[in-house]
Amino acid sequence: MAWYPRATKYELQPESDSQPAIRPTQFIVHSIIAPWTAKRVYEYWRDSTNLESHFGLGYEGDLGQFIGTETRADANAGANRRADGTGAVSIETASNLQGSDPWTDAQVEELIRLGVWLHQHHGIPLRICRTHTDPGMGWHSLHPQWSTSGTACPGKARIKQFREVVFPGIVARATGKTPAPTSPPKEGDMPLSDADIKKVADAVVDRLLSKDAFDAPRDAADYSPDPKSPQHYRPGRPPP
Numbered sequence: 123m124a125w126y127p128r129a130t131k132y133e134l135q136p137e138s139d140s141q142p143a144i145r146p147t148q149f150i151v152h153s154i155i156a157p158w159t160a161k162r163v164y165e166y167w168r169d170s171t172n173l174e175s176h177f178g179l180g181y182e183g184d185l186g187q188f189i190g191t192e193t194r195a196d197a198n199a200g201a202n203r204r205a206d207g208t209g210a211v212s213i214e215t216a217s218n219l220q221g222s223d224p225w226t227d228a229q230v231e232e233l234i235r236l237g238v239w240l241h242q243h244h245g246i247p248l249r250i251c252r253t254h255t256d257p258g259m260g261w262h263s264l265h266p267q268w269s270t271s272g273t274a275c276p277g278k279a280r281i282k283q284f285r286e287v288v289f290p291g292i293v294a295r296a297t298g299k300t301p302a303p304t305s306p307p308k309e310g311d312m313p314l315s316d317a318d319i320k321k322v323a324d325a326v327v328d329r330l331l332s333k334d335a336f337d338a339p340r341d342a343a344d345y346s347p348d349p350k351s352p353q354h355y356r357p358g359r360p361p362p
Contacts, residue, residue, distance in 0.1 A: 123143075129236075131186075132178075138189050142193070146192065149210065154166075154214040176213065178213070179216065197214065198269075208257075222277055223277070235295075237289075
């Protein structure tokens, strides 16, 4: 069995010793639908059910491990352990009671770190699982075979985060590269270059120094277009 060095070890017994071995080929993320710490997740598995995940993650980034990653954990239905001995590593993450909130920054960071370790230690591929048996990474509702009666876990916000933040973060951290965007940015979203910024600044300065920069309304009888005249400024506003 393998224990992740960054996680606090809360070993579940007898499950840790009695459940069969697996060869980890997948990483599946869940929301536990409760705002629990990693220790509270452990207590729930220990005291209230015969199910369990390998890991639990609290809102503050507290990470606990309950079973070694080469031992079966029963959180993923058909992905727990297959006939060929392969299986999924699972993590339950703290959420609100509706399962509608996004992961916190601390949770995102720990998910990325764990995903990198699973890739490096177990060789789990850096891809989202294409089928329910395909090695890779994913979320609980990605394939129906991963649940017993259907699920929306871990929720829409977190599925979006997994696709756009967590998984690209795992790939970037594991490879030392920044992942390319999946689609070209829209023209309006392109960042300004230094040259563009200088052009804008120059235009603003030119405008402010032009003779009509402080044009007053047409009915301002005491307005003068001459910048040197006190009447160049709007009524009631003294010259600088």
